[in-house]
Amino acid sequence: MRKRLFPTLLAGLLLIIAAAALALTSPASAAPAATITDAAQALREDPVYVDPAARDQLSVADEKALEATIQNADKPVFVAVLPDTEAFPEEGLLRTLRNDTGITGVYAIRLGDGFNAGADPQVMPTRAxxxxxxxxxxxxxATDATAQLNAFVDRAVEQARGTAPASWSGGSGASDEPGAPVSGLITLGALVAAGGAGAYAISRRNKQRKAAEERAALDKLRVVVDEDITAYGEKLERLDFHPAEPGADDTMRGDYERALDSYESAKTKIEKAEHPSDVRGVTQSLEDGRYSLAVLEARRTGAAIPARRPPCFFDPRHGPSVTDVLWTPSGGASREVPVCGADELRLTRGEDPMSRTVDVGDGNRRPYWEAGPAYGPWAGGYFGGGLLPGLLVGTMLGSMLATPAYASEYGGGDFGGGAGGEWGGGDFSGSDFDSSGFGGFGDGGGFGDGGGFGGGDFGGGF
Known part of the structure; x- marks a missing residue:
C-alpha cells in the first residue's frame, strides 16, 4: 500500500511545483501593477510591495530585508513603493491604499521621490x-529610498500596536522582478527549510530582550509608585474624619468610601502590574482618591465643591491643582502648568516649587520631567486626557515620550493621545472602516518635503 501511495504523492507534488513554476514564469505574473488595488492585494499577503516600475527605488534584497524586519517584529506595518505616474494619483492615495487593503495598521508609501505615512489610531497615536x-x-x-524606508520601518515596528495579519505569507516580493521566478522558487524552498528556525530564534530573542527591558522599567516605576501609595496612605491616616461623627452625612461617607477604595485599588493594581503601561491605572486611582478627599474636605468645611482639575504638576502628591501659572523649565519654553496653592505662592515669591524628584540611576534625584521615559506611564496616569504633551514639551521626558520607540517600551497612551480602549492592529476591517480616524502626517504636508500633495488624504481624524 505504501509503495503504491508514495509514487502518487510524489507525482502530485511534482505537478504542484511545476504549476507554481509555470505561474511564476508566465508573462502575466511579471506585468506591473496597474492600479492601487493591485498594490493593496499584494499587501494582504506581504508587508512590503514594490511596483515593478519602481524597482530602481528598492532592490529585491532590500525589500526582503524590510519584510524580515516587519515580520520578525510581528507588527502590522505596510510599505508600498510606487512610481510617480498617473496610475497612482497623489490625491487620496494613502487613504485609498488603506481602504483597499482593509487591514488595520501603519501604512507608508514611497511615491517616486516623495514619502507619506498614516495609521489607524488603534495602532499608532496621531502625534507618533x-x-x-x-x-x-x-x-x-529623503533622497535615498532604502535609507528612508529602513529608518521608518525600524521605528514603526517599535511603536506599532497589535500583531501582523494572519494573511501574510512570509514574503513574495521577488516574484515581481523579471527573470527571478524559477530561482525565486528555489530560494523560497531553501528559506522555508533553513530560515524558519532562524526567524523563530530571532523573534524569540527580541521578545526576551523586550521583556527584560520592561521588567527593568517596571522595577523603576514600582519604587516611585510605592512612595506615592505610602504618602496617600499617610494622608488617610491623618484624616480627622469618622463616618459616624456628628454632622457626617451620606455624601461625606460616600466621598470617604471612594477615597478608601482608591487606596485599595492602587495597591491591587501595582501588585498585579506586569508591564510599565499598567502603572497608569495605579496613579489614576491615586488621583481619583485625592480628589475625593478634597471634595470631602469642602463638604465638611462648607466650602464650594472644587472643580475637577489635574494634580499639581510639580508633585501630584500635593493634590488637585487650584490654578494655572506660567512656568519656564531650564532651557525650555514657557508654558502654563497646573499648581497647588503652596507652589503658586512659592513661584509668586520667586522661589523654586517643591518638585517631585526621582532616582535617575546615578545615585542622584532629579525632577521627574528631567528623568528617562520609564516615568511616562506614571505621569500619564496623573495627567491624562491629552494634557501631558503640552506640559512636558521641551523637557527631557517630553522629548523622549515623543519618540516612536517610546510607546512600544513604556505604553503608547501616555503621550500624544491615541484611541481609547484596547489597542488593535492587523485586524481585517474591510473597506468600510472609519476613514475619518485614519491619517497622519498629511495635513499641509503630504508626500515630499514641506509641500507637495497630501492635504486631502487624512481628513480631520488624526
Missing part, C-alpha cells in the same frame, strides 16, 4: 505618526 514621518522626511534620508 507625525513625529515618525517628519523624522524620515529630512535631507539625509
Amino acid at each position: 505618526v507625525d513625529n515618525l514621518t517628519a523624522s524620515v522626511k529630512n535631507p539625509t534620508t
Whole structure:
C-alpha cells in the first residue's frame, strides 16, 4: 500500500511545483501593477510591495530585508513603493491604499521621490505618526529610498500596536522582478527549510530582550509608585474624619468610601502590574482618591465643591491643582502648568516649587520631567486626557515620550493621545472602516518635503 501511495504523492507534488513554476514564469505574473488595488492585494499577503516600475527605488534584497524586519517584529506595518505616474494619483492615495487593503495598521508609501505615512489610531497615536514621518522626511534620508524606508520601518515596528495579519505569507516580493521566478522558487524552498528556525530564534530573542527591558522599567516605576501609595496612605491616616461623627452625612461617607477604595485599588493594581503601561491605572486611582478627599474636605468645611482639575504638576502628591501659572523649565519654553496653592505662592515669591524628584540611576534625584521615559506611564496616569504633551514639551521626558520607540517600551497612551480602549492592529476591517480616524502626517504636508500633495488624504481624524 505504501509503495503504491508514495509514487502518487510524489507525482502530485511534482505537478504542484511545476504549476507554481509555470505561474511564476508566465508573462502575466511579471506585468506591473496597474492600479492601487493591485498594490493593496499584494499587501494582504506581504508587508512590503514594490511596483515593478519602481524597482530602481528598492532592490529585491532590500525589500526582503524590510519584510524580515516587519515580520520578525510581528507588527502590522505596510510599505508600498510606487512610481510617480498617473496610475497612482497623489490625491487620496494613502487613504485609498488603506481602504483597499482593509487591514488595520501603519501604512507608508514611497511615491517616486516623495514619502507619506498614516495609521489607524488603534495602532499608532496621531502625534507618533507625525513625529515618525517628519523624522524620515529630512535631507539625509529623503533622497535615498532604502535609507528612508529602513529608518521608518525600524521605528514603526517599535511603536506599532497589535500583531501582523494572519494573511501574510512570509514574503513574495521577488516574484515581481523579471527573470527571478524559477530561482525565486528555489530560494523560497531553501528559506522555508533553513530560515524558519532562524526567524523563530530571532523573534524569540527580541521578545526576551523586550521583556527584560520592561521588567527593568517596571522595577523603576514600582519604587516611585510605592512612595506615592505610602504618602496617600499617610494622608488617610491623618484624616480627622469618622463616618459616624456628628454632622457626617451620606455624601461625606460616600466621598470617604471612594477615597478608601482608591487606596485599595492602587495597591491591587501595582501588585498585579506586569508591564510599565499598567502603572497608569495605579496613579489614576491615586488621583481619583485625592480628589475625593478634597471634595470631602469642602463638604465638611462648607466650602464650594472644587472643580475637577489635574494634580499639581510639580508633585501630584500635593493634590488637585487650584490654578494655572506660567512656568519656564531650564532651557525650555514657557508654558502654563497646573499648581497647588503652596507652589503658586512659592513661584509668586520667586522661589523654586517643591518638585517631585526621582532616582535617575546615578545615585542622584532629579525632577521627574528631567528623568528617562520609564516615568511616562506614571505621569500619564496623573495627567491624562491629552494634557501631558503640552506640559512636558521641551523637557527631557517630553522629548523622549515623543519618540516612536517610546510607546512600544513604556505604553503608547501616555503621550500624544491615541484611541481609547484596547489597542488593535492587523485586524481585517474591510473597506468600510472609519476613514475619518485614519491619517497622519498629511495635513499641509503630504508626500515630499514641506509641500507637495497630501492635504486631502487624512481628513480631520488624526
